[in-house]
Amino acid sequence: MEVEVAPNAAPLQGDKECDVVIIGAGIAGISTAYEIATEGARVLVIDRGKIAGGITARTTAHLAPLCDDLTSAMIGLRGEEISRLFYESQAAAIDRIEEIQNKEAIDCDFRRLDGYLFQALNTDSKIIEDELDAVRKVGAPVHRLVGVPFSHCEQQHVLRYPRQGTFHPLRYLKGLAAAVEAKAGTFHADTVVESIEERDDGKVVVSTAGGKVVARAAVVATNSPIVDRFALHTKMAPYRSYAMAFSIGKGAIPDALYWDTLDPYHYVRLQPGEGQTDHLIVGGGDHKSGEADDAEVRFQALEAWTRNLIPAVQEVTHRWSGQILDTIDYAGFIGKNPGSENIYVHTGDSGQGITHGVVGAMINSALIQGRGSNWAEVYAPSRKTPAAIVNFVKENITAVKNFAEYLAPGELSAVSDLKAGHGAIIRHGLSKIAAYRDSAGKLYARSAACTHIGCHLHWNSFETCWDCPCHGSHFAFDGTPLNAPAVSPLAAHEIEDKP
Incomplete structure (x- = not known):
């Protein structure tokens, strides 16, 4: 519901x-x-x-207080004291959610759980060793184990973090x-x-x-x-992450948070369902926004990874994606x-x-x-x-590369080549056009320049929208802005639609 x-x-x-x-x-x-x-x-x-x-x-609603990019990496950039305060603040956020849902009597499936960071298959365990040392430095409780309750992972190196959490956001x-x-x-x-x-x-x-x-x-x-x-946008970059839910029998795996050491990593949790069935929520497959349009391939890889490690999962019930803004520190x-x-x-x-x-x-x-x-x-x-x-420097190279795309040819040579239900960039004279044809054959032609600072847009076939790789704006196929920082719609463009 x-x-x-x-x-x-x-x-x-x-x-x-x-x-x-x-x-x-x-x-x-x-x-x-x-x-x-x-x-x-x-x-x-x-x-x-x-x-x-x-x-x-x-969101997949992992309430985890340690740095998403590993505490060892954060200490390397910002030192132990700032990293300790970061952990302290994120842990306080989980405490605050718990306090509020109790005080306001909000039924949201909130629960405290263990979190497990486990060594990905065929990778070095050193990342676990380094992270154990870093987490202890910031004062977070942590226990080193061997194995998580997934297939092929019985001998993998693991860190267990107590008192994590999750809920229905x-x-x-x-x-x-x-x-x-x-x-x-x-x-x-x-x-x-x-x-x-x-x-x-x-x-x-x-x-x-x-x-x-x-x-x-x-x-x-x-x-x-x-x-x-400019000031904040140059210090962060948009990434798209993919998630899917599977039905799974209650008790098939322990109720906990799980994530592995790959980059990008996979993340897993349970959502209580009705009767004898729960939902297993799995995420991963991250890439920079606008730099790939291969959602089906990423979902297939995510499903294959899940069925390999958690064979108890049943049918796929939901699929979605979301955008993450990663800062440089x-x-x-x-x-x-x-x-x-x-x-x-x-x-x-x-x-x-x-x-x-x-x-x-x-x-x-x-x-x-x-x-x-x-x-x-x-x-x-x-x-x-x-x-x-x-x-x-790495994140801002995207903008430099992006503006150079205005010099490249269009993805299609003519608007007449655009099939129903598809979007593509088409060159029209000196301009680039973001063109979409709906299932009824109606053409929507808009400027391919993001209204934030003019970056070159890319088509997102899974979400049926235009993505800006520079700073994360999204536009509907008709040019309506869907996600900040853009607030203005894409300019309409006149182009002859020959049959």
Whole structure:
């Protein structure tokens, strides 16, 4: 059954005033609204689509407090103290989820679990040894074992992390949003933000097609920020990850979190089902957004990996993909937007969107209310990480390569070659056209330049949308923006559609 969060949220109509306006209604936005409303402030939440209908709805909900890119890697870039604070903050996020779902009586399948990092087949165990040493340095509980309950993995080296967690994220957010509304908070869905400005009096004005919101502070929690064009975007990169669910008999494997040491790695958990059947959720197959259009191949590989290691799985019940924003030093950007006085951001969740979202809510709500946070330095948007220069250069090469694509020929020589249900880039004179033909044969021709900073778009056949490899914008086949940082639609383009 589909879970609707704040189902009565209507588009914004008319001008409003509040204490804090939050743009983006995923885990970060709704959690921030809850923290602020709990302190008695008037809060208003805006989203361009459904409430909790974006990237948060695509999570696999591993509540794991250690660095997604390995603690050893984080220590190498940011040192032991910052890495310790990162672990502490992420663990506190799981504690906060547990506390809130108890306090608000939210039925969301929350439970504490062991997490298992296991040596991938045919790989060196040294990564386990290095990670064991790193995790002990940051003070996290860890136990070294041999074997996990998967086929062919009986002798693999393993680290067990106690007191991890998981839950059903949309059921949790449904209850959280209801608690915000009970505290006089309001939600507005299907409301596209056109601009965010700070006035001389310190107030923030958020303009939409339906009206303006004036607040003493704003939080931009739109997965990829719409308030900044370069400063933060150059320090993170979008990656697409794939997930699928299988039916599996109850008790077939122990209820826990599992992930391996490959790069990109696989991740596995259970979701309770009805009767004698659960769902096994498996993810992996990551690649940079827009740099591959081979979802079917990745799903086939993911299914083969799963059936090889967990032969008890039955039929595939769901398949989906989501976008991750990886920062160059593994922690998100949370806090005051560089150059702003009363605009705060939350972005760069680096594969840990749920715990990052709750950490961000605790940090930003504290800063807005004039309090400090022990974790603010870890996530400060203005931070510089000299040791991450190699990652910075690697991720920004994408943009350089991307702009060069405008000189290349189109994928098809003529629009007449475009089949129904397909999208492709077509050169038209000096321009590149993002063309899509629907199942009825209607042609949609739009500019192939992302409206954020003009990067060359790529077709995503699985999601039926246009992806921007530079900073993660997505556009519907008709040019409507679906995901930040782009806020404007793709320009329509006249092109003759000869039969």
